[in-house]
Amino acid sequence: MRLSIIIPALHDAALLEETMLSVLENRPAYADVVVVHTGFYTDPYELAGEVKFVEARSAVTDAQCWMIGAAASSGEIIHLLASGVVATAGWADSIRSMFADPAVAAVSPALRCDDAIASIGVAADSLGYRRFLRLEEGKSLVGPSRLAAFYRRSWLEPLLPAAASLGDQAADLDIAYSLKAQGLLSRPTTASQLMVKPAALQQDRDFAAAAAAERLRARHPQQLDTTSYWNQVIAQTLKALPSPKAIGVLLGHLGGARGERPVALEPAEIDQHDAPATIRMPQRPTSQSNTDRAAA
Template identity: 35%
Template sequence: MRARTSLVVPAILVNLSDYWASVNSAGNEVRQFNTLGDKQLNLMPWRFRNLYAVTLSNLTHAGAAVPKFPTIPRLSIVVPFRGDSDSFESTLISVLQHLPDACEVIVPHAGDYDDPFELADEVRFVETAASLTNQIGEAAAIARGRFVHILSDGYRATEDWTETAYDAFEQHDTGMVVPVVRRSLGDGIVHAGWTRARGTACDLIGAGSDRLAGKQLRSVEGSFLSASFWRRDLLRSLTGSFRGDDVIEASMVYSLLSRQSGWRCVCAPECTLEVAENTAGDDYPNQISRNHRRLQAIADHFGNGGWGKSFGRLVATCLTSGIGSAVARATAPLAARSVAANLHDQGVLRSDEQAETIRIPVTSHQPLRRAA
């Protein structure tokens, strides 16, 4: 067995003394494996290294009494493949380049991505239906992280972009966290979530400004699914609540259902993503303008609507979005029945129903040993 350059620790070591005895019995072979193993591991490209392979030098390192075991990821990053290979791969590369610790990456696709770069050791590929909401639902169902981050085509991760999102989840009733999307670092904001406003059913927060004011941060009602952070169990419970594949419609439904169930939506102003030109995230204003009737019907489903408010909406929307959007928004009651038929708001996890992690205070500073 001289060709082997590393040893992989079994998942469960019942008796560590037996393991060390087998290692020491190798005599001079130990030193040979030691040298070759370290040399090969260091020369291997980072993306082909086995994070759970332990060379003999690691095992015999002073103070390393117990080998490291695989840990449960804290965050599951979902990068759906929507058919545009260049845009998708740009997003996936940015995630792998800036990948935080304790993360897993999941790529849902409709069977049309063949992994040309052989990333199966780093990425969990799952075959789903082509619908974005189905892709997100399938990924959430197998996600192991406590939190799920969705990053769709055209968006690019930046260095340490997840850190302030974690901070926002420290509040027990924070169900979703909104990042700030820019065209490039330092450029103007494309969007930082959305809110309902007098002149529109879905107003992009911060669009065109350089930074977010306190009032804007407090007004965020929801995130866009294509670039958002969620508590995993909440996202799972939302799966199937909306039958449709329009990203903005689904984003409004998921966000408003969450708020109805007692969850808060928080914007993390230091959590920055970039978006490429001519992507869906760059075209949201036009999509909202073309679909104002259904978006207003969704907003009315979770608030106050009806024909009594139509005239006021007609006037307000004329001043901001033009006569076409104004008429569409004023006639939102015509789409109310269709929207209601696509909604299923039962079974959404409430904020007071979630399982909470209880922190046990540690009175000793001695290092803890993992049980076998």
């Protein structure tokens, strides 16, 4: 199974190069590297022979870059890697064996800050915001985070358009809960480790994040707890006052899910005797990227 490493870059060349160079230094032999940038990167190190650069001037989120990168790559396993995350020696060596189980749709690597594992994956908290899980919370994992994630292409691509519509605040959670709704598995692993800065694990609480959390809750009502929900929202708002941001957060919760409907996904059809590359998928609308690649 071939690996496609997709690195989105919206504006920061230094962060992109930190990630890109670490990947090339530790690159698996079976991997290709795709960088999706918004037109700002000029390739000063002349890496075009080792990296496929894709310009996407209209992209405003990493999640939009994921869709473009998926369409520009062909590996059976897609590795989404945020700019600023640093790959370590052998970080991808064990990944293909984890996907030998056809029920595994995603693998969540360990994220390290300095000498300690800071996160093994993500879940949504009681309000729908992303929560990075510590190593000892691995059983609560729903899926990998937007900072570093491995996915089986056949299951990821149909979910990307809807996830990208939620923005970077909740796209990874939407994918994770959608995979879970289909009965597919997301596995954590400490055999794959990458380095992140502590600031990357800090979560914004603003209008956009609150609106995305509401949309996530509306899309996956069966998987997110609603006990004392509005009591928690009001308590959070009062605690944050008199900050003007508190009102924006409240407005995000009040109006974020307007018009959103629960996601409808059929259970995955998995034949345990099939090889991973021949898993049969239930009928669902194909993504634009699939259509484009077929046409090409």
